[in-house]
Amino acid sequence: MELKTKITAEDGRQDLTITREFDLPVELVYKAYVEPEIVAQWMGTKVLKLENKKHGGFEFETYGPNGQVAFRANGAIHDIVPNKSITRTFEMENTPFPIQLEYLSFEALTPETSKLSIHIVYKSAADRERLLQLPFAQGLNMAHNRLQDIVQKLK
């Protein structure tokens, strides 16, 4: 079966592209990005601010199991065209990761299906690699970082 979500990340580059085809009209996918209550639901984060306009911005805050702030992110919205595109920056606060630039493109495939492409540009190719090495799904602890340092040396 073809994957619905794809990542294109060529070796040695400082960018990557995430593409996803939705069984939804393009207007609804766009809405999921601009309505704070909906963003909160699928991103699993609290939306403190979401100004969908040129020179607007956003602030997200995620809580850990004990109610402590686990993660904060923010960015500036540079350009936004309803049902077509969002150009924004994305910063993960209190992390060593530099701010990234994101180009989101919304495209209708049929009246009932659509495609979203997110082109992310990192500060450097090395920053992209470091970000990809975050243990997204495995929940590994920080001891893993030392292991990764060794892996880097093996390369």
Added chain:
Amino acid sequence: MNLRRDVFQAIADPTRRAILLLVASQAMSAGAIAANFDTARPTISKHLQILTECELVGQTQQGREVYYHINATSMKQVADFIEPFRKMWDDRFNKLESIMKAYQTKNDA
């Protein structure tokens, strides 16, 4: 077989990570590895067996002793985090899709 998943399961255990750190610098016998831990020797043997099965470490026979060394090729798979990254986005977008389908149904009604 989903080798990648096995590799991640293997490194999820702190003792196994510690073993990998040890053998990353030099090949070591099971006895020499076990000497670094308070854990019972059979437990260390079990960990070595799992690491060997996942091909994170390799074995070489030197005289009577079996030496364990790190397998750089498999360790690079650990460094390949594209799939977890993709999976994270896939889960997120699946959620978006189901929320908006519910939204669509509610607003059509």
